[in-house]
Structure formats: C-alpha cells, structure tokens
Amino acid sequence: MDRRISGSTQLLGLIGDPVVHSLSPAMHNAALAAMGEDYCYVPFPVAAERLAVAVAGLAAIGVRGFNVTIPHKQAILPLLSQVEARAAKVGAVNTVYALPEGGWGGTNTDIDGFVQPLLGLEKGIPTLILGCGGAARAAIQGCLELELGPVRVAGRSPEKLQALQQTWPQVETLSWAELDRHLPETSLVVNTTPVGMYKPGSPAELSPLSREQLRLLPAGAVVYDLIYVPDPTPLLRMAAALGHTPISGLEMLIHQGAKALSLWLGGKPVPVEVMRQAARQQLAQIEADRARDPKPQLSSQS
Numbered sequence: 622m623d624r625r626i627s628g629s630t631q632l633l634g635l636i637g638d639p640v641v642h643s644l645s646p647a648m649h650n651a652a653l654a655a656m657g658e659d660y661c662y663v664p665f666p667v668a669a670e671r672l673a674v675a676v677a678g679l680a681a682i683g684v685r686g687f688n689v690t691i692p693h694k695q696a697i698l699p700l701l702s703q704v705e706a707r708a709a710k711v712g713a714v715n716t717v718y719a720l721p722e723g724g725w726g727g728t729n730t731d732i733d734g735f736v737q738p739l740l741g742l743e744k745g746i747p748t749l750i751l752g753c754g755g756a757a758r759a760a761i762q763g764c765l766e767l768e769l770g771p772v773r774v775a776g777r778s779p780e781k782l783q784a785l786q787q788t789w790p791q792v793e794t795l796s797w798a799e800l801d802r803h804l805p806e807t808s809l810v811v812n813t814t815p816v817g818m819y820k821p822g823s824p825a826e827l828s829p830l831s832r833e834q835l836r837l838l839p840a841g842a843v844v845y846d847l848i849y850v851p852d853p854t855p856l857l858r859m860a861a862a863l864g865h866t867p868i869s870g871l872e873m874l875i876h877q878g879a880k881a882l883s884l885w886l887g888g889k890p891v892p893v894e895v896m897r898q899a900a901r902q903q904l905a906q907i908e909a910d911r912a913r914d915p916k917p918q919l920s921s922q923s
C-alpha cells in the first residue's frame with residue numbers, strides 16, 4: 622500500500638471514548654487506498670466533557686467528516702447545523718459531514734448499515750427486536766423503512782419501551798416474560814442487547830435467547846445479532862446449528878462505514894469487499910491479541 626500524507630491530504634476521522642480498538646480506521650483507510658483517494662481516517666479519543674471543544678477543533682483544522690460513537694451519538698445533535706430527519710427521529714447521529722457554507726451536517730448511517738443485509742427479505746414479515754436502547758432505535762427505523770411487520774420490541778425497561786412507542790406508535794412492545802408466546806410467529810429476530818458480547822471476565826457463552834427459545838422459531842427464520850465480538854456470537858452459532866439463517870453485526874458495521882465514506886466522497890461508490898476484508902483482518906488481530914492478554918476492552922460499535 623503506497624500512501625503518502627502530504628499538505629493536500631484531507632482528514633476524516635472518528636470521535637468516541639474509547640476508540641482504541643475500533644475497526645473503522647482499518648476499514649476506511651483500506652478503502653481510501655484502494656480508491657487512490659488522498660484522504661486519511663484517524664481515530665480521536667474524545668471524553669464526554671470535551672465534545673464541544675473537540676468538534677470546534679475539527680472544524681478549525683478543516684476535517685471533511687467524521688464518525689461518532691459511544692458516548693457522543695446523542696450529545697452531538699445540538700452541535701450540528703443540520704440533522705437529517707430520520708437521524709433526528711432515532712435521536713442519534715453516527716456520521717457528520719462538513720457543510721459547504723460552514724458548520725456540520727449529521728446523519729445516521731447505522732440505519733443504512735442495519736438494513737443492508739435484510740434487503741432481500743419479504744415485506745410484512747413478523748419481526749422481534751430484543752432490547753430497547755440506542756441500537757434498537759436504529760433497528761426499528763430500519764425495519765419500518767423495509768416495511769417489515771408487525772414489529773415487536775421486547776425490553777426490560779417499561780419507560781424506554783413507552784418512549785419507543787411515542788416515536789413509533791405502530792410498534793408493539795413486550796416484556797421479556799412475554800417473548801416465548803411470540804417466537805413461533807417470528808420470521809426475523811434482531812438482538813440489540815449487549816448480551817453475548819465479549820467482555821473480559823464475563824462468561825463466554827451468554828445469549829439473549831436460549832437454545833429452547835430458538836427452537837420455537839419457525840423453520841427458515843433469520844437471526845441477526847448486532848454484536849460482532851465474538852464473530853459468530855453464541856446466539857448466531859446456536860441459530861445456525863438449528864438451521865436458521867444467521868446475520869452478523871459485522872455486516873451492519875461494514876455497511877454503515879461504506880455509506881458514510883461514500884457520503885464524504887460526494888456519492889462515489891466505495892469498495893465494500895475491501896472494507897469487509899480489512900475489518901475481518903483487524904478483528905482477527907484483536908482476537909489474537911486478546912487470546913494472548915485477555916485484559917483489553919473491545920469497542921464493538923465503530
């Protein structure tokens with residue numbers, strides 16, 4: 622890879638806390654190199670209390686655009702001059718771009734990334750979303766844009782479920798205890814909880830649904846886990862063993878990145894396969910480092 626940083630190289634980046642294990646720099650820089658674009662993508666660790674000054678600083682040094690990850694996806698909204706309607710509805714921005722007139726515009730390519738692996742599904746299929754946090758909001762918006770439904774959301778916080786219904790009145794909400802009754806009529810399950818994500822010291826085989834619950838799904842059901850560390854997760858391994866169709870959260874990550882990069886480059890098509898290979902390679906490296914030293918915490922949202 623022959624890439625030189627020069628005075629004309631343009632900057633893209635990522636802000637979050639932590640960003641140290643993000644897959645985005647590997648993914649974006651591989652695509653930029655393959656495209657021969659004179660850009661460089663850099664991760665910037667930004668603490669919550671430094672967000673406003675960091676965003677002003679990025680504008681001052683002429684950064685063209687940046688991704689936003691935990692803990693800034695909601696907090697960034699008041700710092701933007703424009704927010705796309707669907708990002709405002711979801712209440713989170715993960716991609717920011719410099720506006721020609723100055724200031725920043727914000728959008729949510731997590732929705733596009735979420736939707737991409739589901740594009741071949743039939744409309745109107747019963748869908749169940751597990752969890753009701755930030756990622757669930759992007760997933761609900763995506764499912765409704767695909768005209769899937771009924772869309773049911775199971776969560777453990779009645780307040781958060783109520784807030785979801787205020788934004789999307791067509792969504793049905795369930796308590797965790799009501800899940801089993803709905804599984805036999807569910808064609809798509811989406812896990813948006815962090816249950817099953819690698820964490821140092823936590824049990825390796827956690828899953829938001831048990832094998833018995835997965836058995837209740839109809840034949841040919843699709844099981845989509847937004848987690849991708851480990852890849853596959855225990856949920857996806859069990860689902861595949863039972864003959865269901867697994868989808869890894871890595872696809873969402875790759876496609877949200879591809880959509881963001883294309884936006885920053887004025888709508889140019891980007892090499893998704895190059896991004897996928899770079900993300901997989903980086904993930905394998907992180908897994909190998911982890912096997913040697915299980916202490917580092919993995920960020921799995923960027």
Ligand code: NAP
Nearest residue numbers: 752753754755756757777778813814815847870873874921
């Ligand atoms: P979040 O806002 O904290 O939401 C997590 C949700 O999971 C909350 O509703 C929480 O319930 C629920 N939950 C947590 N532990 C649970 C448990 N033991 N049993 C039942 N419910 C539980 O987090 P987020 O930002 O939505 O992220 C969620 C997951 O999605 C993370 O693993 C993240 O890595 C992944 N993600 C992946 C991508 C991607 O590109 N693939 C993008 C975004 C997020 P309470 O509200 O009651 O705590």
